[in-house]
Amino acid sequence: MPELRKDPILSRWVIISPERGKRPIDFPAAKKKFRGGFCPFCPGNESKTPPEVLALRSTGIEPNSPGWSLRVVPNRYPALMVEGELVREGEGMYDRISGIGAHEVIIETPDHNQTYTSMTNRAVENIFRAFQERIRDLKQDNRFKYFMIFKNHGESAGASLEHSHSQLIALPIVPKRVMEEMQGAHYHFNYKERCIFCDIIRQEMKVGQQERVVCHNDSFVALAPFASRFPFEVWILPLRHVHHFENMQDNDVGELAGLFQEIMQRLEGLLDNPDYNFILHNAPVGDAAREYYHWHLEIFPKLTHVAGFEWGSGFYINPTPPEMAAQLLRDFDLGDYLQDQATYASVGTQ
C-alpha cells in the first residue's frame, strides 16, 4: 500500500510508493530508450490496460474494444490506490496518510504517431473536455482534495511510453506548490482586493508593452512569466477570472485548444521537438479560493540537465530571459513550418 508522508520541516507531502519499483536493479531500465514494438495504448490492445472509465467512441461499439478516439483508463502502476480508507497516523514526530487516491491515464489519440501539434484542433479540444469530465466525476468522492493533471512528453521528461497520453492524480491533500500559490494570491487579495493573476495579465497585456506575451486570443493569453525558472517556460491563462478549470465555459474550451496547439507548434518548431512537461494548476476542491485563485497551464520544455541542483535547493538559474524567449517564439514563422511539416507528412504516406 502506498503512503503519503509529510516532511516535518517543510510540511511537504511526498508519495512513497513501494508498488512501483524500485530496487537498484530497476533503475537502469529507466535510462533505456523507448522500447519499440508492442504499445498497450494502441487500438486492439484495450485488454492490456485496466477497463476504461471514459471513452469517446461511436455509439453501438462495445467498451474496451477498438473504434475510440480518446480513452481514459486507471494507471496500471498507480502511485495511489482508490480502494481503502483514509487513515492518518503519527510515528513519533512524523505524520503519514494512507496512499488513497486515483491515478488515471488519458490516452489522447488512437494513432501511435500523433502529437498535439499534428492532431486536429477538435481532438485537442476533446482532451481538455476529458480532463473536465474526469475531475467532475472524481469530485463526488469527498476523500479527494486536489486533482493534478500533467503530461510527460519524451523520455527525458519522464515518459515511459511514446503514445501520446497525459495523467490525472486525485490526492487526499493539496500539494505544497499549490498551497504556496494560494497563500501568495490570498495575501495579494487581502491587500488589494484583486486577483494577483488578473493583475499580472493586465500588466502583461498593456498595449505597446507586450514583451513577454507570445500570443493571445479573445479568451486566453500565452506568456513567458517574469520570473521564469526555465528557458522557454510558457504559461497559458484565461483572460477572465476562473478559479476552477472544470468550470470553464464550453465555448472557451475551443479557444484554449487553439492557443495551446499554437504554442506547442511554436515550441516544437523553434526548439526542434523538445521533450516537455505541462502541469495544470487548478484551485483545490471547494470554494475557499474562488476569489483569488486563477487556473492556468504551465509548460516547461526540457532543455537543460541541471535538475538535481534545482530540486535540492529550490533555487533556479535561467540562462534565457523570458523577454528573449517570448520574442523568439513570436517571431518564429509558423506558417512556413506547418507547410514544411505537411509536405513531409504527405511524402511519408505516398
Next chain:
Amino acid sequence: MPELRKDPILSRWVIISPERGKRPIDFPAAKKKFRGGFCPFCPGNESKTPPEVLALRSTGIEPNSPGWSLRVVPNRYPALMVEGELVREGEGMYDRISGIGAHEVIIETPDHNQTYTSMTNRAVENIFRAFQERIRDLKQDNRFKYFMIFKNHGESAGASLEHSHSQLIALPIVPKRVMEEMQGAHYHFNYKERCIFCDIIRQEMKVGQQERVVCHNDSFVALAPFASRFPFEVWILPLRHVHHFENMQDNDVGELAGLFQEIMQRLEGLLDNPDYNFILHNAPVGDAAREYYHWHLEIFPKLTHVAGFEWGSGFYINPTPPEMAAQLLRDFDLGDYLQDQATYASVGTQ
C-alpha cells in the same frame, strides 16, 4: 548583467543570466557527452581559468602554476557578478535586484580521474576546509546574505566538465527552500524550545529503531529522511547542534570527511556509479537562526527522469521507501567492493 527576479505569487527569486547559454541553438550542446581532450581544470592549464582565490600548494610555488592539490577560482561563466552595486527596483508589480554575487569553482583534485570515492580521506577533508575558508572570506562582503555550496557529478546531474569540482554561489538574498526550512524550524522551536533537526536525530538514533540510519560516527549521522523525495536520498547531519557549517570544529571536519566518503562509496557501489548532486544546507549570514537551524548535507543520486513534473508541481513520487534504501546501503559489502576497486586500479596501472 544578470539579475534576480522575484516571482510575485510565490516570492521565489530566480537568477536570469543572459551571459550564459540562452538561444535555441545553444541547447543541443547541453545534451552532448563530455568532450574528451582538453580540460581547463588539469595542472598545466591554470591560465585557462580566472586567477585562483585559494590554493593548497607547497610553499615557494608560484600561484596559478602546477603543484597544487586543490584550487578555488572564479567561475569563468558566472551566474552572478562580483562587481557592481546592489540595486533594487520595481517594474509595475514585479521586483528585481541587480545580479550581484560571487560564483566560484572548487577544483577538488589535480588528478582528472579522481573522485570522492578514490581520493584520500585527507583530500576530502581539505575540500570541506576549503568550503569553510571561502565562506569565511566572502562573509566580509556585507552584500551577501547566503552561501550556496553544491556539486553536480555527471552529465545528467548538470555537470559540464568531468574533472571533480564543486561550486559556491554567494547570494544577496536567501533562497526560498532555506527560508522555508527556517520557518518550519522556527515554528517547531517556538512551540517546543528545541531544534527540529536535533529532534529528528534523536528519534532516528533510538537504539533498536535505526531503520533509516545508514551509518554514523561520534560526530555525524547519515540517514535516509522519512519523507525522502528521491530514491536513495541521503542526508548527513552533525549530531551536535551547529547552525553554521563554517563554525564546525576543526577535528569534526575529519569525522565528516570519513562519513561522507563512506556514503559516497556505498552509493557508488550499490547504484553502479550514479550521477548525483549534493547541496550544503547552511544557516544564512547572521545569528538570527542560531538556536533552530542545523546545517546538513543533502545528497541525491540521479536515478530517474521525472524532473519536469516534480519541478512544476512541487510534488514528489518516490518509488523506493527510505527504509529500504537505508537497509540496502547498510547491507552493501563495502570491504569487498573497495578491495575489487583496488584490484582494478592496480591492474589498470600495470
